[in-house]
Amino acid sequence: MSLKDILGKHNFKFKKRFGQNFITDPGILNKIVSSGEINSEDIVVEIGPGAGTLTKAIAQEAKLVIAIEIDKDLMPILADNLLDFNNIRVIEGDALKINLDQLVEEITGEQKPYKIVANLPYYITSPLVMHFLESEFNIQRIVIMVQKEVAQRFTGEPGTKDYGALTVSLNYYSKPKIAFFVSRNVFTPKPDVDSAVVDLEIRKEPPYQVNNINILRKLIKAAFNQRRKTLTNALKVLNIEKAIIAQILEDTKIDPKRRGETLTLEEFVKVANKLSAII
Numbered sequence: 001m002s003l004k005d006i007l008g009k010h011n012f013k014f015k016k017r018f019g020q021n022f023i024t025d026p027g028i029l030n031k032i033v034s035s036g037e038i039n040s041e042d043i044v045v046e047i048g049p050g051a052g053t054l055t056k057a058i059a060q061e062a063k064l065v066i067a068i069e070i071d072k073d074l075m076p077i078l079a080d081n082l083l084d085f086n087n088i089r090v091i092e093g094d095a096l097k098i099n100l101d102q103l104v105e106e107i108t109g110e111q112k113p114y115k116i117v118a119n120l121p122y123y124i125t126s127p128l129v130m131h132f133l134e135s136e137f138n139i140q141r142i143v144i145m146v147q148k149e150v151a152q153r154f155t156g157e158p159g160t161k162d163y164g165a166l167t168v169s170l171n172y173y174s175k176p177k178i179a180f181f182v183s184r185n186v187f188t189p190k191p192d193v194d195s196a197v198v199d200l201e202i203r204k205e206p207p208y209q210v211n212n213i214n215i216l217r218k219l220i221k222a223a224f225n226q227r228r229k230t231l232t233n234a235l236k237v238l239n240i241e242k243a244i245i246a247q248i249l250e251d252t253k254i255d256p257k258r259r260g261e262t263l264t265l266e267e268f269v270k271v272a273n274k275l276s277a278i279i
């Protein structure tokens with residue numbers, strides 16, 4: 001049965017508030033699955049299965065798919081559409097409020113690392129990804145469809161307009177890359193933006209030793225809150241004496257006139273580690 005027929009049979013109405021733009025193109029679905037290099041050993045958590053088209057494509061390759069969907073109206077559609085699969089569990093709930101490690105353990109009885117694959121609603125992409133990463137869940141890889149501009153921000157280079165607090169934080173936890181771009185025409189209903197699939201390989205260890213993660217987070221936030229200011233000026237909000245900032249920048253060999261938005265993750269870590277010794 002086609003997606004249109006399944007949705008029609010259940011009299012389903014798309015909900016904007018849940019960012020519902022479903023994918024129908026089998027070529028795109030398979031490309032998402034191959035970007036995640038999913039194999040028969042993999043446990044995959046899918047966020048927002050919608051009508052289950054991507055879920056099926058994942059289930060054909062994975063050992064188990066745990067699909068979390070917030071919209072209760074999709075439950076009968078998913079039950080209908082996924083009937084032929086015995087390796088899919090659908091959970092009704094808000095992915096932001098679920099402890100994924102606990103859920104996977106409850107279902108599999110194991111604490112194995114798992115992959116996340118999702119075509120996410122655009123408005124929750126960044127908060128959801130950061131929530132998963134900061135919670136330090138046992139995630140191996142995240143392959144997600146996001147708005148094209150968000151994908152560019154995930155992978156921005158220092159000093160460019162795409163480079164922001166999100167880019168730096170993401171690089172601390174993962175190695176982000178754009179897998180491929182997707183036209184808006186492959187979605188039902190058609191969204192106003194183009195998309196890209198992003199592949200985040202989660203780091204087993206942070207790339208640099210960080211003495212205090214909260215100070216690193218505060219520093220990154222301060223640097224990008226005032227991206228047009230020099231680092232020295234941007235750091236004033238942290239209530240640290242100018243002379244101390246100057247000393248730290250000299251010790252870390254960072255030009256005090258540089259803007260915060262030009263610092264690499266490594267440089268942020270160096271400054272944060274110096275700051276953590278005095279704050």
Ligand code: SAM
Nearest residue numbers: 018021022023048049050069070071094095119
């Ligand atoms: N995966 C389907 C596809 O590719 O066709 C649907 C993708 S659609 C862009 C996003 C899906 O995420 C919708 O089904 C929506 O109801 C669901 N969703 C939105 N917010 C959610 C949340 N916080 N937790 C779980 N699912 C959510």
